[in-house]
Each structure stands twice: as C-alpha cells, then as structure tokens.
Amino acid sequence: MNNFTFYSPTYFVFGKDTENEAGRYVKRFGGSKVLIHYGGGSVIRSGLLDRVKKALTNEGIDYVELGGVKPNPRSGLVYEGIELCRKEAVDFILAVGGGSSIDSAKAIAAGALYEGDFWDFYEGKPITKALPVGTVLTIAAAGSEGSGDSVITKEEGMLKRGAGGEALRPVFSILNPALTQTLPAYQTACGATDIMAHVFERYFTNTKEVEITDRLCEAVLLTMVKEVPRVIEDPNNYEARANIMWAGMVAHNNLVGVGREQDWASHGIEHELSALYDVAHGAGLAVIFPAWMTYVMKQDIIRFAQIAVRVWGCEMNFANPEETAKEGIEKLKQFLTSIGMPISFKELGAREEDIPLMVEKLGLGENGTMGSFMPLTAKDVEQIYRLAL
Amino acid sequence: MNNFTFYSPTYFVFGKDTENEAGRYVKRFGGSKVLIHYGGGSVIRSGLLDRVKKALTNEGIDYVELGGVKPNPRSGLVYEGIELCRKEAVDFILAVGGGSSIDSAKAIAAGALYEGDFWDFYEGKPITKALPVGTVLTIAAAGSEGSGDSVITKEEGMLKRGAGGEALRPVFSILNPALTQTLPAYQTACGATDIMAHVFERYFTNTKEVEITDRLCEAVLLTMVKEVPRVIEDPNNYEARANIMWAGMVAHNNLVGVGREQDWASHGIEHELSALYDVAHGAGLAVIFPAWMTYVMKQDIIRFAQIAVRVWGCEMNFANPEETAKEGIEKLKQFLTSIGMPISFKELGAREEDIPLMVEKLGLGENGTMGSFMPLTAKDVEQIYRLAL
Numbered sequence: 001m002n003n004f005t006f007y008s009p010t011y012f013v014f015g016k017d018t019e020n021e022a023g024r025y026v027k028r029f030g031g032s033k034v035l036i037h038y039g040g041g042s043v044i045r046s047g048l049l050d051r052v053k054k055a056l057t058n059e060g061i062d063y064v065e066l067g068g069v070k071p072n073p074r075s076g077l078v079y080e081g082i083e084l085c086r087k088e089a090v091d092f093i094l095a096v097g098g099g100s101s102i103d104s105a106k107a108i109a110a111g112a113l114y115e116g117d118f119w120d121f122y123e124g125k126p127i128t129k130a131l132p133v134g135t136v137l138t139i140a141a142a143g144s145e146g147s148g149d150s151v152i153t154k155e156e157g158m159l160k161r162g163a164g165g166e167a168l169r170p171v172f173s174i175l176n177p178a179l180t181q182t183l184p185a186y187q188t189a190c191g192a193t194d195i196m197a198h199v200f201e202r203y204f205t206n207t208k209e210v211e212i213t214d215r216l217c218e219a220v221l222l223t224m225v226k227e228v229p230r231v232i233e234d235p236n237n238y239e240a241r242a243n244i245m246w247a248g249m250v251a252h253n254n255l256v257g258v259g260r261e262q263d264w265a266s267h268g269i270e271h272e273l274s275a276l277y278d279v280a281h282g283a284g285l286a287v288i289f290p291a292w293m294t295y296v297m298k299q300d301i302i303r304f305a306q307i308a309v310r311v312w313g314c315e316m317n318f319a320n321p322e323e324t325a326k327e328g329i330e331k332l333k334q335f336l337t338s339i340g341m342p343i344s345f346k347e348l349g350a351r352e353e354d355i356p357l358m359v360e361k362l363g364l365g366e367n368g369t370m371g372s373f374m375p376l377t378a379k380d381v382e383q384i385y386r387l388a389l
Numbered sequence: 390m391n392n393f394t395f396y397s398p399t400y401f402v403f404g405k406d407t408e409n410e411a412g413r414y415v416k417r418f419g420g421s422k423v424l425i426h427y428g429g430g431s432v433i434r435s436g437l438l439d440r441v442k443k444a445l446t447n448e449g450i451d452y453v454e455l456g457g458v459k460p461n462p463r464s465g466l467v468y469e470g471i472e473l474c475r476k477e478a479v480d481f482i483l484a485v486g487g488g489s490s491i492d493s494a495k496a497i498a499a500g501a502l503y504e505g506d507f508w509d510f511y512e513g514k515p516i517t518k519a520l521p522v523g524t525v526l527t528i529a530a531a532g533s534e535g536s537g538d539s540v541i542t543k544e545e546g547m548l549k550r551g552a553g554g555e556a557l558r559p560v561f562s563i564l565n566p567a568l569t570q571t572l573p574a575y576q577t578a579c580g581a582t583d584i585m586a587h588v589f590e591r592y593f594t595n596t597k598e599v600e601i602t603d604r605l606c607e608a609v610l611l612t613m614v615k616e617v618p619r620v621i622e623d624p625n626n627y628e629a630r631a632n633i634m635w636a637g638m639v640a641h642n643n644l645v646g647v648g649r650e651q652d653w654a655s656h657g658i659e660h661e662l663s664a665l666y667d668v669a670h671g672a673g674l675a676v677i678f679p680a681w682m683t684y685v686m687k688q689d690i691i692r693f694a695q696i697a698v699r700v701w702g703c704e705m706n707f708a709n710p711e712e713t714a715k716e717g718i719e720k721l722k723q724f725l726t727s728i729g730m731p732i733s734f735k736e737l738g739a740r741e742e743d744i745p746l747m748v749e750k751l752g753l754g755e756n757g758t759m760g761s762f763m764p765l766t767a768k769d770v771e772q773i774y775r776l777a778l
Contacts, residue, residue, distance in 0.1 A: 001404075001628060001631040001632065001635075002404065003403060003404025003405060003407065004403050004404060005400065005401060005402050005403065006400075006401040006403065007399075007400045007401065008397060008398075009397075009398035009400075010396075011394065011395075011396045011398075012394060012395040012396065013394050014392060014393050014394065014395065014647070014648065015390075015391065015392025015393060015648075016392060018392065208628070209628035209629075209631070209632065210632075211611075211612050211615055211616060211632045212608070212609070212612045212632045212635050212636045212639070213635075215607075215608035215609070215611050215612050216605065216608045216639070218604075218608065219601070219604035219605045219607065219608040220601070220604070222600075222604050223600050223601045223604050226600055227600060239390060239597070239598035240598075242390040242598070242648070243390065243598065243599075243600045243601045246390075246601050246602075246647070246648070247601045250601070250605070250644070255639070255644070258403070258635070259403065259404075259631070259635070
C-alpha cells in the first residue's frame with residue numbers, strides 16, 4: 001500500500017424529505033446570501049426548486065438564482081455565475097441537480113474569490129480558496145457531491161478540462177433517493193455505469209497488497225450488480241435507489257481508492273466518444289470499458305480473475321485463470337446489456353471511420369502514453385476503439 | 390434504509406514516517422500551543438515521542454506534555470489535563486498512542502472549554518465545543534482516531550461512561566502502520582477483535598434493504614480474516630499491518646453503519662467482564678461475541694447464514710439455513726482461537742459464580758432490556774454468559 005492522505009469533510013444528509021433541511025445546513029456552514037445554481041426542466045417541474053427556496057426562506061436566508069446548466073457544463077455560464085456572485089455579494093453556492101450543476105457551482109465558487117480568469121484553475125493552477133458549496137443531488141452518477149473535482153468545457157475549441165482540490169469539496173450534500181425516482185431508465189443506467197467506472201478506475205492497479213480497498217471496491221460493485229436491475233425493473237423502488245445513491249458517493253470520494261495507483265485512461269478514451277457524438281458519458285463508458293479490459297487484461301490476469309470470481313460470481317478456473325478473467329468481462333457486458341446500455345460503437349451510433357480522428361484528438365503523438373495500469377500509446381488506444389466496434 | 394447523517398471531517402495522513410508531519414498538520418489546523426498526551430512506556434522507548442516533539446519544534450510550535458494514560462482511561466488524569474490546558478493556554482491537543490490516549494485527549498479537549506465538571510458530558514450533557522484534537526495512532530483497535538466517541542472511567546465507583554459528538558472528531562489523524570509492528574501478538578489480536586466487533590455491532594440489524602452497508606461491513610471483515618493471521622505469523626509484515634490499520638478506521642467512523650439500527654449490547658455485556666477481571670476489552674469481546682451470536686441467531690437466521698457464506702466461505706445449506714448460520718459462528722470461534730484469543734470464561738480466567746454479580750451490575754432490573762437486534766433482559770444476558778462458559 002502506498003502512503004496517502006484522505007480527507008472527506010462533507011456533511012452528508014441522506015434520506016426522504018431531506019431537501020427541506022437545505023436552509024438549516026446553509027446556515028450551519030455560514031451562508032447568508034446564496035446563489036442557487038441548477039439546470040432547469042425537471043428541477044423546476046418537480047417542485048424541488050420551490051421546496052429548496054422555501055427551506056432557505058424559512059431560515060431567513062436570502063438568495064439569487066442561476067439556472068441553465070447543461071450536461072458537460074460550459075465556461076460561459078460559469079463566468080455569468082462569478083459576476084452574479086460579486087454583484088450580489090453571494091457567500092454560499094447551493095447546487096441543485098446532478099454532477100453538471102455541482103461541477104459548475106464549484107467552478108463559480110473558486111472563480112468568485114479569484115481576481116484572474118477562473119479557467120486558470122482548469123489549466124493547472126492550484127485552487128487555494130473557494131466559496132463554500134452545498135448540494136442537493138438529483139441523480140446518482142458523477143459522485144461530485146462527495147468529491148473535490150470539477151470538469152468544465154470551454155466553448156472556444158470545446159476544451160474539456162478538470163480541476164480539483166480540497167477547497168472544492170462540498171461542505172454539505174443532501175441526498176434524497178426519492179428525487180431520483182423520476183429519472184428515465186436510460187439515465188439511471190448511465191449513472192450506474194459511471195459509478196461502476198469510478199470503481200474500475202481504482203480497482204485496476206499495479207499497487208500490491210491493497211486488500212482493504214479491493215474489498216471496498218468490490219462491495220460497491222456487488223451492491224450495484226444487485227440493486228441496478230431492481231430500479232430498471234421498478235423505477236419507484238426507493239430502497240434500491242437508496243443503496244445506489246450511497247454507493248455512488250462511496251465510489252468517488254476516494255475512500256475505495258486510497259493508497260493505490262489509479263488508472264483513468266478509459267475516462268479519457270471515452271471523452272473523445274462523447275465529444276464527437278454528444279452521447280451520455282455513462283453510455284460511452286459502457287462501450288469503452290469492456291474493450292479496455294480485454295486489451296489490458298494480460299497485464300494482470302490474476303486481478304481480472306479475482307474480480308470475475310468475487311464480483312461476477314464466476315468459478316475460478318485454476319488450470320486456466322485467463323478463461324476466468326475473460327468470463328468476468330463477458331459477465332460485465334451481459335450486465336450492461338441487461339440494464340439497457342450499449343456495448344459497441346454500432347449500438348452507440350459511433351463510426352469506425354472516426355477512430356483515427358479520436359485517436360489524434362487525444363494528442364499522444366508518436367511516443368506519448370496515457371494511463372498507468374498499462375500505459376497506452378496511440379496505437380494501443382486505436383486497438384481499444386476497434387475492439388469496441 | 391433509514392434516514393441518516395454522516396460526517397467524518399478528519400484529515401487522515403497514512404503511511405510510513407508520517408509522524409514526522411505532525412507539526413505541519415497542527416499548524417494547518419490552527420494549533421500554536423499544544424498539549425501532547427500519551428501513556429508512557431513504548432511511546433517513549435521507541436523514540437516516537439521524541440520524533441513528534443521534533444516535528445512540532447520544526448514548525449515553531451510550543452508544547453507541554455502529560456503522560457500516564459492507562460488502559461480504561463481515568464477521570465483523574467482528565468482533570469489534570471484540563472487544568473494544565475488552562476494554565477498554559479493550550480489551544481490544541483495531540484494524542485500519541487491508542488484508543489485510551491485519544492479518548493482521554495477528547496475528554497480534556499471538551500473539558501478545557503467548559504466551566505462546569507467535564508464529567509457532565511459523560512452523564513449525557515451534549516458537547517457543543519472542544520479544543521481541536523489531533524492523533525498519532527500506535528495500535529489498530531478502538532477506531533477513536535476517526536470517531537467522535539470517548540469512553541472514560543470515573544474512579545469513584547469505577548463508573549465507565551461514554552460521550553460523543555461532532556466536536557470530538559479528531560481534526561487530523563496520523564496512521565503509520567510501522568508503529569504497530571512492535572506490538573505483542575496478543576495485543577494485536579485483541580485490537581483486531583475490537584475492530585471486528587465494531588463491524589458486528591453494526592451488521593446485526595433489523596433494518597431491511599441495507600445492501601451497501603452490508604457489503605462494506607463484509608469488506609472490512611474479509612480483510613481482517615485475510616490479514617490478521619499474517620501479522621500474527623510475522624509481526625513485521627508492514628503491508629498486512631497497513632490493511633488492518635485502515636480497516637480499523639473504516640470499521641468505526643460509521644461509514645459501514647449508516648442508515649441502519651445498530652446493536653451495542655455485546656459491548657456492554659463485555660464491559661462487566663473486563664471491569665471484574667481487568668482483562669483486555671478485545672479478549673472479553675472474543676468470549677462474548679460467539680455466545681451472543683448463538684443466543685440471538687434465531688432472530689434472523691438468514692442474516693447469520695449470509696455472513697457465514699459471504700465472510701466465512703461456508704456453503705449455503707438451502708434445506709437448513711440454520712446449519713449454515715451455526716457453521717459461521719463455529720468458523721468465527723476457530724478464527725479467534727487461531728489468532729490466540731480466548732473464547733470461553735475458562736480460557737479468559739472468568740468464573741461462573743460471578744455471573745449473577747455481572748448481570749446485576751448491568752442494572753436491567755426486572756423488566757429492563759439492552760440491545761435492539763434482540764432486546765435482552767437480565768435473564769437473557771445470564772444465559773449468554775453461561776453459553777460462554
């Protein structure tokens with residue numbers, strides 16, 4: 001196990017009707033003038049936004065609002081939010097929505113206390129301070145409610161970049177599983193795939209002697225394997241929704257990934273897919289992950305056999321562990337298909353002829369590589385895309 | 390799943406040589422005048438105390454010190470610590486040691502900011518503020534490094550009471566597994582049993598639909614089952630020590646227990662054993678837990694079969710799940726014996742004739758009960774003690 005630090009200071013408020021406590025928690029964490037930041041549509045239609053406003057008003061907390069966050073949140077709205085915060089002397093940002101609203105809120109929070117261009121942070125400048133951010137989560141997926149990460153897309157050149165730091169960890173996050181019951185099955189499944197991907201990206205490591213985090217990773221995956229089919233079958237299953245929602249936080253606040261090298265190459269490989277075809281991140285991951293696993297499996301057959309046995313319930317083939325490893329990947333594919341996810345370019349609507357373009361956009365050049373479990377050259381990535389056809 | 394809140398704001402610093410960063414973290418969390426609080430003996434002999442002092446001095450941080458914490462820490466030393474904090478204008482308490490030193494430090498931290506008698510908190514008064522506490526942990530066991538709990542014994546009448554609250558969560562905890570390599574096998578095994586007990590106390594619940602926390606509990610137990618025998622075999626196995634140390638934190642910061650009713654009766658039943666015979670808490674738990682499980686098993690045979698299959702690797706007896714449940718308890722006993730723990734009154738040196746006294750001291754009276762998984766009357770507890778003979 002490697003040395004590590006772990007810091008997850010977010011106050012989590014979990015369960016039915018908890019959005020009504022938003023005002024109480026804003027107050028507890030020092031907010032007096034709030035920017036409510038959200039997407040639109042369902043948050044308004046469902047009455048959630050009104051309930052949150054009422055919760056603030058009940059505590060005598062003033063607010064302004066900024067809606068319009070889109071999936072793959074854009075820098076334009078971030079600039080608008082920063083300006084609004086300054087004009088209105090906002091001292092707390094409350095995101096109401098999913099990962100996009102939360103990521104956008106984090107960008108505004110950092111930018112509001114910075115004299116330069118907030119994009120500097122997304123080009124690598126460390127974030128030392130930010131306004132406090134709270135969240136009311138509406139989809140189990142990105143894990144942004146418990147992480148210090150934010151991904152923003154700059155309109156100029158459609159650059160998608162991430163920033164992170166302790167200052168971006170939400171001070172509180174309200175998780176009411178009932179709010180996710182209205183999500184369409186496809187979005188639910190995309191979110192579930194994203195959660196599982198966050199675990200895979202930590203699980204496949206070259207770091208030895210990491211039993212505790214292996215087991216914690218497997219705990220999250222086993223939960224997903226049991227609970228996701230239940231919500232696809234019955235969207236109103238509160239209990240299954242609750243297990244998935246907490247699993248989504250645990251998958252990405254890094255508790256299950258500490259002390260080990262992680263490999264986020266597949267996230268990058270997927271980004272080119274969703275950038276080119278505007279498909280959901282989770283759907284892209286469902287296509288990329290089995291292909292990536294098939295390609296890198298030989299790096300550590302035993303680790304792939306381990307997940308096959310422990311998570312997918314395969315019987316260990318002691319004479320030929322590679323068969324077990326492959327069987328695990330097959331089971332993952334079957335699982336993804338069963339919850340309605342695409343697992344190929346064809347099902348996703350992606351085209352073979354675009355592969356060279358996607359590889360080129362990754363910018364690896366002649367000798368560059370990405371990832372750590374098995375460092376991948378441009379040629380490797382091309383083969384992974386082809387395995388996904 | 391029940392509604393819950395979860396708040397674990399401790400900054401964890403994990404790995405080799407991390408005690409040398411103590412000064413940096415005290416500074417980060419606002420300390421300028423520190424009380425170093427510890428037991429004695431090994432902390433001094435090993436040079437750890439000197440390294441911690443040097444780490445503080447390197448950052449220009451002043452300190453006073455108070456050693457002498459004993460297992461089952463006493464109120465007398467807490468009063469002494471409170472007085473010292475006031476006299477020396479201490480603004481930060483750094484515990485160097487195990488659960489006893491940390492619990493004592495927490496009591497001093499709360500008492501130093503309170504005008505009344507600190508014991509009020511251990512009689513039920515809520516703790517609203519405390520000096521910040523940091524820890525340098527030397528044994529994986531109590532989980533106090535990541536919890537808001539503290540247990541203190543009052544000399545008058547030897548009253549053992551617990552207090553808790555968010556204000557008592559350490560602001561940082563330094564966990565260096567190498568510091569635990571010098572522990573005797575017996576103490577290591579006692580600590581491991583305490584860690585496993587913290588999971589059992591959360592696992593056996595009447596709350597339904599808690600797959601994510603079930604799986605996380607099992608993850609910790611599976612890790613212990615693998616790693617503990619390795620450190621008993623080779624005390625210098627850093628990697629196994631590391632997995633156990635992080636498992637010990639995860640077992641008790643309540644991540645694995647949120648959203649479910651918990652049952653701490655067995656902890657109380659054990660306390661009478663360790664109070665009467667001055668045996669280690671972990672050893673007492675090894676005696677009590679299998680007996681408690683045997684007695685309460687019928688409350689939920691399937692849950693006991695589940696842990697037998699998932700943690701102890703038993704094959705499910707579908708025709709007779711009770712057999713599987715019993716087999717799991719047998720495997721636990723075998724495991725405890727294999728790591729050198731007692732599993733009976735006889736092995737512990739406890740006496741059958743003291744049972745009525747221990748039952749009486751629990752103060753349940755005619756109709757009182759303890760625990761929630763299966764509420765236990767005085768007669769039930771007596772039978773549990775007898776099952777442990």
